Amino acid sequence: MIAQSTLKLLRDRFRAAIGRIGGDPDADPGVRVATEARFGDFQCNAAMALARKLGLKPPEAAQRIVAAVAPELAEVVEPLEIANPGFINIRLRTSYLARCLESIEPPAAGAEDRLGLPKVAQPERVIVDYSSPNIAKQMHVGHLRSTIIGDAFVRVLGFQGHDVLRQNHIGDWGTAIGMVILGLWYIAARLQRGERPAEIEKRIAELHALRGKPDETRQPVLERIAAEWSLDLENQALDDFADADIQLEQLELGYIFVQALVAAIGPLVIRVKRDDLIAVPQKVTRMLQQGGPENELERRAWRRAREISVAYCQSLYDRLGVLLKPEDFRGESAYNDDLPRVITDLRLTLKPRDRSRPAADAYGELRIDQGATCVYLYDAKHQPRFKNPDGQELPMIVQKSDGAYLYATTDLAAIRYRLMECVFPAGKGATRIVYVTDARQKQHFEMFLAAARALGWLTPRVNVQHATFGSVLGEDKRPLKTRAGKNVKLAELLDEAESRALRTLDEKLDQETGPQRGPLDEAQRREIARRIGVGAVKYSDLVRDRNSDYVFSFDAMLAMEGNTAPYMLYAYARIRSIYRKVEARLGKLDPYGPDVRISLDRPEERTLALRLVRFADTLDIVAADLAPHVLCSYLFDLAGEFMRFFEACPVLQAESDSLRLSRMRLCDLTARTLRVGLGLLGIEPVERM
Ligand code: ARG
Numbered sequence: 001m002i003a004q005s006t007l008k009l010l011r012d013r014f015r016a017a018i019g020r021i022g023g024d025p026d027a028d029p030g031v032r033v034a035t036e037a038r039f040g041d042f043q044c045n046a047a048m049a050l051a052r053k054l055g056l057k058p059p060e061a062a063q064r065i066v067a068a069v070a071p072e073l074a075e076v077v078e079p080l081e082i083a084n085p086g087f088i089n090i091r092l093r094t095s096y097l098a099r100c101l102e103s104i105e106p107p108a109a110g111a112e113d114r115l116g117l118p119k120v121a122q123p124e125r126v127i128v129d130y131s132s133p134n135i136a137k138q139m140h141v142g143h144l145r146s147t148i149i150g151d152a153f154v155r156v157l158g159f160q161g162h163d164v165l166r167q168n169h170i171g172d173w174g175t176a177i178g179m180v181i182l183g184l185w186y187i188a189a190r191l192q193r194g195e196r197p198a199e200i201e202k203r204i205a206e207l208h209a210l211r212g213k214p215d216e217t218r219q220p221v222l223e224r225i226a227a228e229w230s231l232d233l234e235n236q237a238l239d240d241f242a243d244a245d246i247q248l249e250q251l252e253l254g255y256i257f258v259q260a261l262v263a264a265i266g267p268l269v270i271r272v273k274r275d276d277l278i279a280v281p282q283k284v285t286r287m288l289q290q291g292g293p294e295n296e297l298e299r300r301a302w303r304r305a306r307e308i309s310v311a312y313c314q315s316l317y318d319r320l321g322v323l324l325k326p327e328d329f330r331g332e333s334a335y336n337d338d339l340p341r342v343i344t345d346l347r348l349t350l351k352p353r354d355r356s357r358p359a360a361d362a363y364g365e366l367r368i369d370q371g372a373t374c375v376y377l378y379d380a381k382h383q384p385r386f387k388n389p390d391g392q393e394l395p396m397i398v399q400k401s402d403g404a405y406l407y408a409t410t411d412l413a414a415i416r417y418r419l420m421e422c423v424f425p426a427g428k429g430a431t432r433i434v435y436v437t438d439a440r441q442k443q444h445f446e447m448f449l450a451a452a453r454a455l456g457w458l459t460p461r462v463n464v465q466h467a468t469f470g471s472v473l474g475e476d477k478r479p480l481k482t483r484a485g486k487n488v489k490l491a492e493l494l495d496e497a498e499s500r501a502l503r504t505l506d507e508k509l510d511q512e513t514g515p516q517r518g519p520l521d522e523a524q525r526r527e528i529a530r531r532i533g534v535g536a537v538k539y540s541d542l543v544r545d546r547n548s549d550y551v552f553s554f555d556a557m558l559a560m561e562g563n564t565a566p567y568m569l570y571a572y573a574r575i576r577s578i579y580r581k582v583e584a585r586l587g588k589l590d591p592y593g594p595d596v597r598i599s600l601d602r603p604e605e606r607t608l609a610l611r612l613v614r615f616a617d618t619l620d621i622v623a624a625d626l627a628p629h630v631l632c633s634y635l636f637d638l639a640g641e642f643m644r645f646f647e648a649c650p651v652l653q654a655e656s657d658s659l660r661l662s663r664m665r666l667c668d669l670t671a672r673t674l675r676v677g678l679g680l681l682g683i684e685p686v687e688r689m
Helices: 006-020 047-054 058-073 094-102 141-159 177-192 197-209 215-235 248-265 277-290 293-320 332-349 407-421 439-454 490-513 522-542 565-586 603-613 615-625 628-648 657-680
Strands: 031-033 042-044 081-083 087-090 125-129 163-167 363-369 372-378 396-399 432-438 463-469
Touching: 006 031, 006 042, 006 058, 006 615, 047 058, 058 081, 058 087, 094 603, 094 657, 125 141, 141 163, 141 293, 141 432, 141 463, 141 522, 141 615, 141 628, 141 657, 177 197, 177 215, 177 248, 177 277, 177 293, 197 215, 197 248, 215 248, 248 277, 248 293, 277 293, 293 490, 293 522, 332 363, 332 372, 332 396, 332 407, 363 439, 372 439, 396 407, 396 439, 407 432, 407 439, 432 439, 439 463, 490 522, 522 565, 522 628, 565 628, 565 657, 603 615, 603 628, 603 657, 615 628, 615 657, 628 657
Parallel strands: 125 163, 125 432, 432 463
Antiparallel strands: 031 042, 042 087, 081 087, 363 372, 372 396
8 A cells, every 4th residue: 555656546446436336447537636735635536427327416426436435545535525516535644645655665775766666567568769860960959859858768667667678770771871881981081181071061062052053063063073082982992991980970071972962963964983973872772782792892881880870879878878778779770681571561461442341440551653662541431541731642652663662661670570579578579669759750650650550560459659759949949050050069069068057056166165165176066067967958858748849048957946957956965965964963863763753744744745655656647648747847846845844844953853853754755756756867966066
């Protein structure tokens, strides 16, 4: 009965009671957190449905529920009250709250602090597909959001005791990959010649400037650049480039160059060596995808480009303190060999539609349209599930006429692997899959998931969730860019957050203790600022409903007031310092001693205790709805309620030793809950601030 979710406990008891008196024993008993404190702590609205079922008036139905459930909950709740028309107001007994908190042991040394919460009885096998950037490109803020949000999911689900597997589905394959390889060769050759990135940037700008210019203007420029490039490709040993020491930013530059060059060609025929330039990237892609010893050069370049990209991502993950590890990278390339089978399976499984009979369920049909293999998806009434903006039915293309596979094909192969092959400690195949991408990919996910259902791979037993999120906007309310209109470099963004945090911290310490800044030396202050800076970037990604867009602002995320990381970290540090002060004055006390009782006589104590007891309920909501902002609000409320408790209820000056110990215990439980809660959001606490 203790230290589990109170909401679950109430639901179970109400559900059973309602079943016993003739209600639906499987229906949701409608127990919710009360909307206002005057209605109690929870409410139950099951009386309306029961009244309808039994032909009673709602107050009568409510009476019956109360009579049936009350004996079961005598130890847990105060006498139940009925409010019009038939709401049942539920107020927890203070003795129950105290008992819940008393049952939480101090954390064992070195072990994870679980705050007394048991792990789920039936762990799910969960895959969280997150971060998933594309190679040869810097991550943008969208990938940063996916990384931060996905990591919070992994931590919360893992904490609950689920079996969680992280998957970083990087874009390391597909049609663009030929350009990446060419980009690597290009940049390696240029750097070897001693050219500086700035010169390459100038050339890219020159190419961009060609856009829309007449053919006669474009031709000579393109020919000159192509001739230089041919020389590179002839003279340089491409083999050596595989080992060249190249950073991601340089690789990206090479890639952008190739993109700009190809984009500028238009109807012109430009040759590089003997090949028509416009066809070269596709040719390289094909050579790579064919494999075989004759294409080893392409393979090596691809491997190097991937390595450079993975190293860049991993260093960012490490800096952010997210859980992703090199072994979690399982990108699009991993599914290359499975793609033909996806097409075969679609061919064999999706039957032509027969409109004369009602369909049992949504279904799909495979058709070849102008050489491309397409999946059309219908609902049970034979209506197309997806349409263009102009109302035409929209297919999902799985193979182009030239044989190339697409993003959706790879996602089908990936979900097949995840559902049937992927190995967890406790067995094979995921029972829940969470995808974390921005909301613009919504339709892509709806389509390939519908196809996976039509194929019979994805059954209702598996819970698939596409956790979408909104955009990060600049102060101008447009997608975040630097002043020069470039993508923001994530490392620089973190640098900035950290250095601002350091400045604020130094100022604060100067004010409090003068220039000697108290007991914190330079290294300690830097570490605190690092945690605040990284924490602030993460927290601002997590604090509001993930689907809302938000304006990126260092000032807002680093503010000491409001629901921000610095505020939360400060609240934690403050409680710890209160605690240290009491200990310093009174010597080591053990608030977890066997005789210590938690006293909740003051309303502020009760409010704080109730909040602490709601932690388990909160995690359940966060995990089910994939809603980290619910945890942020919870922690914010907890911090506020703690401050009110602390103002109203003296700890050091408590009227008695036993009351002092009780309050110290509340302090410590609050600190632990903040610590665990922030940890689940991926935020490291600071002991002083
Ligand atoms: N690489 C993709 C992108 O940058 C995201 C991949 C998300 N995961 C997936 N299974 N499709 O947009």
